[in-house]
Amino acid sequence: MAHNRHHLLLLLLAVFAAAVSAHNITAILESDPNYSQFNSYLSQTKLADEINSRTTITVLAIPNSAFSSITQNHPLPVIKNLLSLLVLLDYFDPTKLHKITDGTTLTTTLYQTTGNAEGNIGSVNITDIRGGKVAFGSAVPGSKLASTYTKSVKQIPYNISVLEISAPIIAPGILTAPAPSSSLNITALLEKAGCKTFASLIVSNGVIKTFQSTADKGLTIFAPSDEAFKAKGVPDLSKLTNAEIVSLLQYHAAAKYLPVGSLKTSKDAISTLATNGAGKYDLTVSVAGDSVTLHTGVDSSRVADTVLDSTPLSIYTVDSVLLPTELFGKSPSPAPAPEPASAPSPTPASAPSPAEAPSPLPASPPAPAGDVPAGAPSDAPSAEAERSGTSPKSASVRVEASFAVLTFTVAALCAVVFPTVFMS
Structure with a gap:
């Protein structure tokens, strides 16, 4: 029975992990060819990455x-x-x-997060009108509600909802093409x-030209x-060569478009x-909630x-x-543990001859658990290592404790969801 329960817990953990895994807007839409253009441009503009990175979101899809x-x-920026x-x-689901x-x-919409939206131009007005219809329009005062809800496409409560609407939502000025990035x-x-400071450095070292030509x-x-x-801890830039300063400044940019969702x-x-x-000069990314952190290795x-x-x-x-x-x-990196001290080899003058060599002593019995004899090898965990949590023993305790907490939590959940299984 205990063996079966263990397998059940593992299965529930797997199901739970799958349930909270990220949705994929591209996969949701690709099954219906009526949204092929809409889906394609979500990928081209990198908005698909932004949608997939969020856990509470509604996508208003438009048919071809x-x-x-x-x-x-x-052009693409306007789209x-x-x-x-x-x-x-x-x-937002139909209900x-x-x-x-x-x-x-x-x-609020994603447009409000771009830094391009002024006032409430990045918000949408949703109004339940007569006859059971729901209309959409810009939140800017005086804007028309020119789009209506037509049908539901997909819901994963309360993670993502995909709804079809009849037409795009046009906010004032949104169809005006922005200036080219290079200008x-x-x-x-x-x-x-x-x-x-950064702006001054990229100008004085000529890196701004690289930025503009790449934009x-x-x-x-x-x-x-x-x-x-x-x-x-910031290095003294005056001690770097011109080439090193240029590399440092160029390290702060990537030759690709990476909105927050893509990061x-x-x-x-x-x-x-x-x-x-001569070098990778790359960055890695970690995410915690909405916080994005860049890692350099230093x-x-x-x-x-x-x-x-x-x-x-x-x-x-x-x-x-x-x-x-x-x-x-x-x-x-942490300093390696010191090697066990080895006894000095006898000098030729004091080394006993084969005839005088004593018979080998019988092996000593192992020390009782918990007793550390004096002169024990230095690879045994020290008291300081135990306190700092760096020893194998303390690491094992932490892992076992974490697993115990996780197991207890899931077991408690399972006991509520499947009481008959756990009472058997």
Whole structure:
């Protein structure tokens, strides 16, 4: 019975892990060819990554017949803005649509998170109108409710909901094509975001030209704040060669468009503009909730804020200067445990001859558990190692304790869900 319960717990853990795993908007839509254009542009604009990285979201899908005029007449940055207005940062299923308090509500969209939306242009008005219909429009006062809910596509309560609407939501000015990325004043954007030191360095060292020439093809900049350059441990740039300073600055940018959603779903190392045959100069990413952290191998830095997200250019501020291992070495690794002290070999003068060598002594019985005889080898865990939690024994205790807590929690859950199984 205990063996069966153990297998049941493992099965429930697997089911639970699958239940909380990320959804895939591309997979949801690809089964219906009526959404092929909509689905394709979600991938091209990287919005699919953003949708997949969030746990509470509603996607307003548009069929090809209503979407083709948009794709034919507007460039990719405009299409992305339009699509961003169709991704609601809340969960709405058909039931909730028809039970809106007071019949109308405003909800925030992904467009509001790009840094391009002013006022409430990044919000959508949802109104339950007469005849059982639900209408959608821009939240900007005076905007028409020109789109209506037509049907449900897919719901995973309360994770993701996909609803079909009749037409795109057009906010004032959203169809205006943004300026090309290469013509944007990157230094002005950085200075306004509190990154004046970084902006000055990329100008004085000529790196701004590299940024500008790369921007139209895809560029992501991780700009350290002014406070980051004042932090303890930041190297003295005056002691670096010009080539090393250029590599350090180029290390803060990647030659690809990486909105927040793409960073959150990134599993591979990110190559930077400093990457060359002599070194990787790459970054890795970890995610905790909505927090994104970049790791260099020497230090790490949180992505603090989005300065600009406009396909194909994204600019972020980071809390720390990113230090590549190629210039500043790896993080110091823990010192290895000392080798057991070996007895000195007898000198030839004092070594006994074979005839005088004493008979070998019988082996000593093993010491009782818990007793450490004096002169024990130094590879035994020290008291300091036990206190710091670095010894194998303490690590084992932590693992066993963690597993015990996890097992108890799941067992308690299972006892509630399947009482008859656990009472048998």
